[in-house]
Amino acid sequence: MSAEPFILALAGGVGGGKLARGLAAVLPPERLTIAVNTADDFVHLGLHISPDIDSVLYALADLNDPERGWGLAGETWQFMDALERLGGETWFRLGDRDLATHMLRTQELAKGRSLSEVAALLARRLGIEHAVVPMSDDPVRSIVDTDEGTMAFQDYFVRRKCEPVFRGVSFAGADKAQPAATFATVLERANAVVITPSNPFVSIDPILAVPGMRDTLLGRCIPVVAVSPVVGGNAVKGPLAKMMRERGMDVSPLGVARHYGSLVSGWIVDDADRALAPAIEALGCRVRVCNTMMHAIEDKTQLAREAVDFALKFAAEPALT
Amino acid sequence: MSAEPFILALAGGVGGGKLARGLAAVLPPERLTIAVNTADDFVHLGLHISPDIDSVLYALADLNDPERGWGLAGETWQFMDALERLGGETWFRLGDRDLATHMLRTQELAKGRSLSEVAALLARRLGIEHAVVPMSDDPVRSIVDTDEGTMAFQDYFVRRKCEPVFRGVSFAGADKAQPAATFATVLERANAVVITPSNPFVSIDPILAVPGMRDTLLGRCIPVVAVSPVVGGNAVKGPLAKMMRERGMDVSPLGVARHYGSLVSGWIVDDADRALAPAIEALGCRVRVCNTMMHAIEDKTQLAREAVDFALKFAAEPALT
Numbered sequence: 188m189s190a191e192p193f194i195l196a197l198a199g200g201v202g203g204g205k206l207a208r209g210l211a212a213v214l215p216p217e218r219l220t221i222a223v224n225t226a227d228d229f230v231h232l233g234l235h236i237s238p239d240i241d242s243v244l245y246a247l248a249d250l251n252d253p254e255r256g257w258g259l260a261g262e263t264w265q266f267m268d269a270l271e272r273l274g275g276e277t278w279f280r281l282g283d284r285d286l287a288t289h290m291l292r293t294q295e296l297a298k299g300r301s302l303s304e305v306a307a308l309l310a311r312r313l314g315i316e317h318a319v320v321p322m323s324d325d326p327v328r329s330i331v332d333t334d335e336g337t338m339a340f341q342d343y344f345v346r347r348k349c350e351p352v353f354r355g356v357s358f359a360g361a362d363k364a365q366p367a368a369t370f371a372t373v374l375e376r377a378n379a380v381v382i383t384p385s386n387p388f389v390s391i392d393p394i395l396a397v398p399g400m401r402d403t404l405l406g407r408c409i410p411v412v413a414v415s416p417v418v419g420g421n422a423v424k425g426p427l428a429k430m431m432r433e434r435g436m437d438v439s440p441l442g443v444a445r446h447y448g449s450l451v452s453g454w455i456v457d458d459a460d461r462a463l464a465p466a467i468e469a470l471g472c473r474v475r476v477c478n479t480m481m482h483a484i485e486d487k488t489q490l491a492r493e494a495v496d497f498a499l500k501f502a503a504e505p506a507l508t
Numbered sequence: 509m510s511a512e513p514f515i516l517a518l519a520g521g522v523g524g525g526k527l528a529r530g531l532a533a534v535l536p537p538e539r540l541t542i543a544v545n546t547a548d549d550f551v552h553l554g555l556h557i558s559p560d561i562d563s564v565l566y567a568l569a570d571l572n573d574p575e576r577g578w579g580l581a582g583e584t585w586q587f588m589d590a591l592e593r594l595g596g597e598t599w600f601r602l603g604d605r606d607l608a609t610h611m612l613r614t615q616e617l618a619k620g621r622s623l624s625e626v627a628a629l630l631a632r633r634l635g636i637e638h639a640v641v642p643m644s645d646d647p648v649r650s651i652v653d654t655d656e657g658t659m660a661f662q663d664y665f666v667r668r669k670c671e672p673v674f675r676g677v678s679f680a681g682a683d684k685a686q687p688a689a690t691f692a693t694v695l696e697r698a699n700a701v702v703i704t705p706s707n708p709f710v711s712i713d714p715i716l717a718v719p720g721m722r723d724t725l726l727g728r729c730i731p732v733v734a735v736s737p738v739v740g741g742n743a744v745k746g747p748l749a750k751m752m753r754e755r756g757m758d759v760s761p762l763g764v765a766r767h768y769g770s771l772v773s774g775w776i777v778d779d780a781d782r783a784l785a786p787a788i789e790a791l792g793c794r795v796r797v798c799n800t801m802m803h804a805i806e807d808k809t810q811l812a813r814e815a816v817d818f819a820l821k822f823a824a825e826p827a828l829t
Contacts, residue, residue: 269608273633283604287590
């Protein structure tokens with residue numbers, strides 16, 4: 188391995204953005220690329236919206252709203268209020284400032300640019316030096332299977348507030364999608380992969396559903412370190428615990444570890460879940476226990492250091508069998 | 509003439525909106541329709557923007573900004589600031605609340621609705637009872653001829669702030685445009701027409717350029733009363749005086765009267781221009797002199813009363829020859 192190892196992070200929205208921010212603080216741009224889920228992208232009010240890419244970009248630019256968990260800090264809602272008055276669709280909240288991102292993306296895509304090119308443009312304009320790449324420039328869409336039938340991801344997640352019983356998710360278009368060129372290149376040269384604590388079903392699985400991704404990852408025999416999105420029997424954020432329960436899964440890092448299976452070689456679990464370490468190790472993974480709750484920038488940076496250190500130490504050791 | 513005469517108003521943006529507001533205060537919905545210029549419509553950031561229709565709608569709903577002269581009162585500019593940060597196009601100012609109107613219009617047009625249907629929808633949603641109809645549902649675009657060549661209207665008007673020397677204007681698409689159905693119907697049954705004090709070149713002339721409009725208007729022999737957009741040697745608002753000077757025209761109600769020619773049978777000029785009445789009458793028009801400056805709602809209402817009264821008295825009298 189080179190003296191300057193290169194890390195590929197796989198990220199969804201909020202949890203992904205937080206750890207990405209920490210990783211960007213401890214690794215220079217030439218040693219980190221963040222590949223982001225685009226299966227919750229959708230077109231709304233004529234705008235192409237990429238919620239996870241924007242969450243990661245806003246987090247890296249320190250523009251994200253830490254209270255709300257999504258969107259921009261200091262956001263205003265004049266547009267939404269006016270649209271409501273006009274009887275427009277307001278179930279998906281678009282802030283006045285956030286709207287500029289969607290508008291610019293939509294315009295650039297209409298000019299024929301790719302999602303990757305637009306993400307790079309936005310990153311540059313926001314002063315972000317680290318590469319943020321969509322998993323694919325092709326449309327892949329999460330379709331959620333529920334007790335009320337299948338529905339588009341944003342219908343399930345935002346419009347229906349995850350109320351229907353979750354049965355599973357499929358990724359429409361994934362079979363025909365190509366990984367984005369930068370993502371594919373980075374995947375070939377990464378010395379380790381960090382899976383951020385995003386929702387496995389709808390944030391990380393879509394990335395792994397891009398043809399070839401899972402096999403390449405397994406075939407390269409590099410450490411794949413994941414941070415558990417479940418802490419102390421609950422999801423740190425979002426509907427993950429509910430989704431896991433409804434799938435009959437154990438709502439714990441062990442449940443998540445079983446879900447990813449042999450793909451993940453090292454788990455980082457929170458201090459609160461120390462007791463589960465032996466059970467996870469019994470699956471054939473190494474485990475590191477530390478604080479995984481990311482409130483302040485120091486938490487993000489510290490967790491990023493742990494993840495990088497764990498992955499790289501790991502790569503130097505003989506594989507478990 | 510019926511006991512309940514019906515008035516058709518022709519309107520551009522700001523001046524049109526002001527007098528339309530007055531007319532709507534003195535005439536019930538079944539006695540007034542406002543036909544609005546759409547030749548300064550354009551597509552910007554993927555949005556279909558109809559500046560004059562929106563100015564009239566906002567004025568009728570008492571939502572317009574009286575200081576700025578365009579857009580909504582209490583408007584905010586978070587979207588523009590964010591777009592500027594992202595390096596987007598900001599020469600055309602779009603307020604956060606105003607954006608909702610453009611977004612809804614664009615969506616509805618994309619669904620296959622006409623400009624007329626969208627204007628009716630917006631009016632309904634804004635609580636406006638009077639009919640506001642675009643001159644045409646077909647695209648007609650003002651192309652301004654200047655000393656620097658021809659340019660699209662918004663490029664001349666907003667981007668270049670009317671700095672190039674004005675030579676004239678043509679209406680691209682006008683030859684193939686049909687009058688909007690409501691406009692055509694109303695034109696057939698109106699007992700009088702009121703031309704609001706909007707810019708003749710770029711607000712009223714485009715309406716008259718819709719095929720058949722001018723001939724129908726002349727052929728119906730109904731009073732056409734116009735309120736002068738020039739008062740005391742200057743335009744009440746906007747670049748009209750500059751445009752008239754650059755065309756070698758007399759910057760006065762007389763200059764405007766000469767421009768419209770035989771189309772207008774009665775002129776309303778401001779008290780400040782009383783001395784010009786004989787010269788305008790010498791063109792074959794009747795003239796009424798009163799206050800035409802519309803600051804408060806009382807001014808708008810009073811001027812609307814004058815215009816309606818003038819037009820209807822007129823219709824009862826024998827024609828001048």
